Amino acid sequence: MVIDRVLAVAKDGGDLAVGTPYVEGEKVTVKIVRHGRGKKIIVFKFKPKKTYRRKQGHRQGFTQVVVEKIGTGSGSVNLQKTEEQGGENIGA
Numbered sequence: 001m002v003i004d005r006v007l008a009v010a011k012d013g014g015d016l017a018v019g020t021p022y023v024e025g026e027k028v029t030v031k032i033v034r035h036g037r038g039k040k041i042i043v044f045k046f047k048p049k050k051t052y053r054r055k056q057g058h059r060q061g062f063t064q065v066v067v068e069k070i071g072t073g074s075g076s077v078n079l080q081k082t083e084e085q086g087g088e089n090i091g092a
Contacts, residue, residue, distance in 0.1 A: 001065075003028045009071060029069040037061050 006026040008018045017023050037059040045054040 001030050001032060003030060026071055028067060028071075030065040030067050033064040033066055035061070035063050 004022075004027045006019065006023045006028055007021070008016060009023055009026050010016050017026070019026075038061075039059070041058045041060075043054075043056045043058060046052065
């Protein structure tokens with residue numbers, strides 16, 4: 001998946017390019033790892049001295065991604081790691 005609306009990107013020399021609102025010509029390549037739902041949050045409403053108690057649960061959905069490449073052309077940074085380079089396992 002390619003994200004072409006990039007807000008800011010760091011160049012090789014350490015310069016930070018900030019867009020107005022987006023940086024022209026820059027792209028970020030990501031790979032979707034999985035979709036899931038977070039931990040359950042309990043929402044409890046209570047009013048003292050009244051018979052008012054409401055209990056509701058909520059689980060926020062999320063999408064876990066891995067950034068593979070940042071930038072385009074000569075200034076691109078490749079972030080893929082192989083197992084020999086010590087790539088880490090991303091868990092939730």
